[in-house]
Amino acid sequence: MTRPSLLIMSFSPLQADARVLKQIRLFTPLYDVTTCGYGEAPEGVVAHVRIPDHLKAWKYDGKPLRVRAYRWAYWKNPVVAHLRRTMPRGTFDAILADDIDTVGLALHLAPRRGVHVDLHEYAPRMNEHLPAWNRWVRPFLSWMVRRYVRRADSITAVAPHIAQEYAARFGLGTVGVVVNATPYHELEPTSVGEPLRLVHSGAARPARRIEDMIEAVAGQEGMIFDLYLTQNTGPYYEKLQELAASTDNVTIKDPVPYEELIGTLHGYDVGVFSLPPTNFNYEWALPNKIFDYVQARLGIAISPSPEMAQLVREHDLGVIAEGFAATDLRDVLRGLDAQQVARFKESSHAAAHALSAERTMEPWREAIGALLDR
Structure with a gap:
């Protein structure tokens, strides 16, 4: 019996991205997982779309940002434009889109059963201590949330207040929480040292x-x-x-x-x-x-x-x-x-058990299961 297909997409070096690796390890036993990101294919996936190293994901033309031509800025991003051109539409049953900049592309790829978005941190205010960020980047990222994230089938973020801020600020409904927990390790406490x-x-x-x-x-x-x-x-x-x-x-x-x-x-x-x-x-x-x-x-x-x-x-x-x-x-x-x-x-x-990755990843399992196990 053919298993459902899931694309996990992140504009990051996958082998060094602990959060995305946890998603991959969670879902490869359950579905046919394809990954998209920088670097070599992670273990256990059926296919991997490698983003060329010379293409930079965080490279947006400043001119369209200054005139608020946000759609043009997004689709002309080197990575987004490359993947839009090279990846076929309608190929996957579902897509797990990591971070805000993958979401528009995930929707364009038209998965048959839907898109789950994992927003990680609160993107619009990531570098709000920088005046240029607040003037040019923050409005652009807020536009991405309104334009693309709102259309996702389900959403998670990395901490409770960040999830609440996304939901309240942008009317996203329920935003689940998956904390950046560490996989369980079978260890015992050591005696206290001196010093x-x-x-x-x-x-x-x-x-x-x-x-x-x-x-x-x-x-x-x-x-x-x-x-x-x-x-x-x-x-x-x-x-x-x-x-x-x-x-x-x-x-x-x-x-x-x-x-x-x-x-x-x-x-x-x-x-x-x-x-x-x-x-x-x-x-x-x-x-x-x-x-x-x-x-x-x-x-x-x-x-x-x-x-x-x-x-x-x-x-x-x-x-x-x-x-x-x-x-x-x-x-x-x-x-x-x-x-x-x-x-x-x-x-x-x-x-240690309650705060392990194995326990805290349940919102991902439920969200993807709602798309692929129905």
């Missing part, structure tokens, strides 16, 4: 103010802090290296492959993340690293970002700073003791 072993993993982006986390730990007795940073080139990374080198308890380490990350984190006690609310997505972030820390059976120390704080409180996973300054994080870290951290690590262990 206390703190860790952070993530991208070295200036807007994240990683220097505040370093300053919060620098010189604190009874704790060490290791950072595994991607995007480890450029002036900002060099600045962080210099700052860490000026301390006796902070070290910046080379990043590890994602498949090795949880095992690496497991050797620590507390995962740290402070994120200043410089834009809407940062304010309401619920990032994958929080779920990485849970699967690694760590305690968690965070800034008071609402979505993260709610999760930490609900499961008793760790401590929350009073504010976003380095001094706020320093104060809450200074109050940690081994008994507390041991409790937090046990709480992560207790919540």
Whole structure:
């Protein structure tokens, strides 16, 4: 019996896109999955449409944006134009379109049973701290939501408040939530180290103010802090290296492959993340690293970002700073003791199943199933 066909489309390097890889692993046992994106074919798919490396997805002509010729700007995008020209219409039963810029193309390809859109972050306000973004890009992305996303059969986003904002701002009806959870790992909490072993993993982006986390730990007795940073080139990374080198308890380490990350984190006690609310997505972030820390059976120390704080409180996973300054994080870290951290690590262990990718992907399974299993 022929299985239904599903196209998973993302204008990203698929092998490095953890969220899209979870979709692929979820659906390849159920349907004939074709992928479209940059790089080699992921494991388990029946076919792959590789976007040529020289075509850049985020390359929109500024002139039509300035005169608000948005339809012209979208369809002249190099990737959209290439795929529109080369991919046949009416070939797939359903399409899972990742991120806002794939949606118009997914609708054009006319899948027989419909389109599900996974919007990830809140696109229109992604870089709202930049005046040029607000003037030219934000209206364009808002147009994409009204023009294309509204026509989707179902929609998901990455965090509760982001889903609510999409629904309320654009009249999208119900927007489901699939958090960026990590696959379940069969691990046990380790005993608390002496000194206390703190860790952070993530991208070295200036807007994240990683220097505040370093300053919060620098010189604190009874704790060490290791950072595994991607995007480890450029002036900002060099600045962080210099700052860490000026301390006796902070070290910046080379990043590890994602498949090795949880095992690496497991050797620590507390995962740290402070994120200043410089834009809407940062304010309401619920990032994958929080779920990485849970699967690694760590305690968690965070800034008071609402979505993260709610999760930490609900499961008793760790401590929350009073504010976003380095001094706020320093104060809450200074109050940690081994008994507390041991409790937090046990709480992560207790919540690991509930907060795993396997449990939290159900809205995707339901949405695609509604299209393909009817």
